[in-house]
Amino acid sequence: DAGITQSPRHKVTETGTPVTLRCHQTENHRYMYWYRQDPGHGLRLIHYSYGVKDTDKGEVSDGYSVSRSKTEDFLLTLESATSSQTSVYFCAIRQGGNTEAFFGQGTRLTVV
Amino acid sequence: DQQVKQNSPSLSVQEGRISILNCDYTNSMFDYFLWYKKYPAEGPTFLISISSIKDKNEDGRFTVFLNKSAKHLSLHIVPSQPGDSAVYFCAASVGTYKYIFGTGTRLKVLA
Numbered sequence: 001d002a003g004i005t006q007s008p009r010h011k012v013t014e015t016g017t018p019v020t021l022r023c024h025q026t027e028n029h030r031y032m033y034w035y036r037q038d039p040g041h042g043l044r045l046i047h048y049s050y051g052v053k054d055t056d057k058g059e060v061s062d063g064y065s066v067s068r069s070k071t072e073d074f075l076l077t078l079e080s081a082t083s084s085q086t087s088v089y090f091c092a093i094r095q096g097g098n099t100e101a102f103f104g105q106g107t108r109l110t111v112v
Numbered sequence: 113d114q115q116v117k118q119n120s121p122s123l124s125v126q127e128g129r130i131s132i133l134n135c136d137y138t139n140s141m142f143d144y145f146l147w148y149k150k151y152p153a154e155g156p157t158f159l160i161s162i163s164s165i166k167d168k169n170e171d172g173r174f175t176v177f178l179n180k181s182a183k184h185l186s187l188h189i190v191p192s193q194p195g196d197s198a199v200y201f202c203a204a205s206v207g208t209y210k211y212i213f214g215t216g217t218r219l220k221v222l223a
Contacts, residue, residue: 033210042118042201042215043156050209058210090155098144098163101211103155 003027006091006104013111019078021107023091025071031094032074033101034058034066036087043090049074081111115139116204118214126222131189133217135202138183142204146211147176147187150199159200160187192221 003026013019023032034046035058045058047066055066063085065077078085088108092101117136125131133147143164148156162169162176162185169176175188185202199218203211 031209035213040215043203043213045210045212048210056209059212098161098205100146100158100161102158103148105155106153 004091004093004102004104006089006107008107009105010108011110013081013109015082015111016080019081019109021076021089021091021109023074023076023093023104025074025093027093027095027102028071029093029095029102030071031096031101032068033092033094034064034074034076035090035092036060037090037106038087046076046089078109081109083111085109086111114215115142116202116212116214118200118202118217120217121215122218122220124220124222125192127194128191131187131192131196131219131221133187133189133200133202133219135185135187135214136183137185137204139204139206140180140183141206142212143207144205145176145178145185146203146205147174148201148203148213149196150201150216156201189219192219194221194223197221 005024007022033048035043044060049055049068067075091104094101146161147159150156177186199216201216203213205211
């Protein structure tokens with residue numbers, strides 16, 4: 001299994017509070033991604049990173065920010081959580097070129 | 113605008129028969145395609161991929177077919193097994209940065 005760890009695995013938070021999800025990899029892969037999975041929408045890309053301090057927006061980036069200060073860590077922050085951000089969040093890593101991405105186990109976030 | 117579409121939300125197949133999962137895409141610039149399988153409460157796991165320079169790739173019971181003129185991708189599972197019951201996602205990329213996923217098809221293999 002690819003060395004990728006998401007934390008926390010489950011979180012319940014209140015509307016309006018900031019939340020940070022962490023993705024940690026031990027594979028030294030260049031690319032890291034945050035996706036969210038929702039019924040009827042599949043997996044949608046939030047943000048991705050192509051190197052330390054190099055990030056870009058995905059399809060559904062509004063309300064989210066990311067940071068990557070080290071190769072191994074990619075943080076996703078919900079600045080002010082809303083109920084529409086209740087979802088399962090997946091981190092993925094990829095080496096580069098035409099290669100597959102490896103996914104973490106997911107974080108189930110509930111905003112009440 | 114959904115660039116990668118899986119129009120069948122679910123599919124049921126008898127054990128031992130062929131499962132065919134379909135995926136359509138709209139961006140002709142996509143050059144790499146993948147299929148992932150996902151069990152409940154787990155992350156998606158990679159199954160098989162195909163480059164746009166090929167029209168078929170095979171790995172054991174799994175074969176992916178690519179029809180570029182129709183912008184259509186399919187995954188064949190032969191023979192289907194109960195353990196194949198899962199949600200299957202197709203994904204596509206252009207360049208090397210990011211993958212766009214479809215909405216998924218839930219496959220149920222009946223024993």
